[in-house]
Amino acid sequence: MVNQPKTANIVIVGGGAVGCGVAYSLAKAGVEDVLLLEKESTLAAATSGQAAGLVGQVRNSVERTQLAMWSVQTFSELQADDTANPGWRQVGSLRVALNDERVAEFEGMKAVADEAGLETEFIDPTAAQTHWPLMDFSAAKAVLWCASDGYLQPSDLTMAYVAHARKLGAQFLTSTPAREIRLEGGRVTGVETDAGIIECKTVINAAGAHAFHVAQSVGLELPIVPVRHEFFVTVHADGLVPELPVVRIPDATLYLRAETNALLCGGWEPEGLSTDPRGFALTAEPPAIEPDYEVLGWFAEQLAPHLPKVNDLGLRSVFRGWPTFTPDGRFIIGPSARVPGFVMAGGCNAHGVSGSAGIGRHVVESMFENAPTDYVRSLSPNRFSENSWDWKTARRDAQHYYETYYCLGH
Numbered sequence: 268m269v270n271q272p273k274t275a276n277i278v279i280v281g282g283g284a285v286g287c288g289v290a291y292s293l294a295k296a297g298v299e300d301v302l303l304l305e306k307e308s309t310l311a312a313a314t315s316g317q318a319a320g321l322v323g324q325v326r327n328s329v330e331r332t333q334l335a336m337w338s339v340q341t342f343s344e345l346q347a348d349d350t351a352n353p354g355w356r357q358v359g360s361l362r363v364a365l366n367d368e369r370v371a372e373f374e375g376m377k378a379v380a381d382e383a384g385l386e387t388e389f390i391d392p393t394a395a396q397t398h399w400p401l402m403d404f405s406a407a408k409a410v411l412w413c414a415s416d417g418y419l420q421p422s423d424l425t426m427a428y429v430a431h432a433r434k435l436g437a438q439f440l441t442s443t444p445a446r447e448i449r450l451e452g453g454r455v456t457g458v459e460t461d462a463g464i465i466e467c468k469t470v471i472n473a474a475g476a477h478a479f480h481v482a483q484s485v486g487l488e489l490p491i492v493p494v495r496h497e498f499f500v501t502v503h504a505d506g507l508v509p510e511l512p513v514v515r516i517p518d519a520t521l522y523l524r525a526e527t528n529a530l531l532c533g534g535w536e537p538e539g540l541s542t543d544p545r546g547f548a549l550t551a552e553p554p555a556i557e558p559d560y561e562v563l564g565w566f567a568e569q570l571a572p573h574l575p576k577v578n579d580l581g582l583r584s585v586f587r588g589w590p591t592f593t594p595d596g597r598f599i600i601g602p603s604a605r606v607p608g609f610v611m612a613g614g615c616n617a618h619g620v621s622g623s624a625g626i627g628r629h630v631v632e633s634m635f636e637n638a639p640t641d642y643v644r645s646l647s648p649n650r651f652s653e654n655s656w657d658w659k660t661a662r663r664d665a666q667h668y669y670e671t672y673y674c675l676g677h
Contacts (some may be wrong), residue, residue, distance in 0.1 A: 271462040274291040277469045278298035278458045280445045283315035284623040286473035287428035292627025294435035301437040306444035311425035314475045317588030318421045325376050330642040332383040334625030341624035351430030354423040358512045360416035364409040365518040373411045377603040387413045401506050421620045448485050455608030467618050471610040476589045476611030480549035485606045489651050490661035491614045493589035494669045496542040498533025499563050500526050501580035517673035519569040534566045543665040558585040590617040596663035601633035611648040
């Protein structure tokens, strides 16, 4: 175990994919003396470990597409290292439209992809069938194929970030909760843990479902709302090989992929479940989530017309967690104007794992570029800390963003 240092240049709070991705991005950018603190005994122990690991680059804006492309580039670079790689499988993805309105949306998304330099193409159902022989694509009005998409193992990704960041000098401490962010004159001066105070000038909040509490501890009220998300993994079945592409069927609110010769399937609930972060403390855990078999069964019912075999597959396990959402569906990234030295990397809207490398890059840009892009500036925590909002509306809007994630016009 690394002894806790008395000083650091930057302290990151939170050891999930986002926090470790930020540590890697900072170290790769040449930033020295980076220290990450994780309260659990292992990294990726909370939300990151409950993620499905899908990595899709097709988005509705050039900026989000480019962020995802940067993540894919990073995952590919990390995968080239045999000693510490993220289990990145670049198997491609199939995005299936079941109605004409969705086809029009896909055409717009392809135009965005073209502008961003992402290669995609429309393929017919017969070609889609060759990619996923067990699927029935007869109801598809269009299928958008992206060969450079894929999936990975969230815990493997997190540990790959850690291994490579350590080589560049970053340090990681587990079983080390941040008890207090020290301020003097309104500016960050250190972090207190059970082992003492670490003097630093910058703290980056990547605390996931506890990001609200860490921000609140320095006087920032930010609408970071945990919303339940869950998916299931079936028992082993012939034909479900790891090389199969990721499939998204937005009109059925579903995504699926192979998972070690089994099926992983999840979706976006039309009636979501959120929790008020003010209802639990920084030192406590979010409310426990019991598997909602009614919702999981509904996912299977939605999938059955397209993958009849799902009706024959028993459930092996259920994954669920509290990814955080924001009222406007955008990340909260960058320095606070109100608390100098306090930087946000939260509110990731269920894209913390897949977008972690891009988020890390945006954190670096927000901190060190003299003129960050308009997009990165739009992610600033100042949009909430310097403007009025109320919790009832913010929670409703954040949950609605989750519920309508695959809706047309989202």
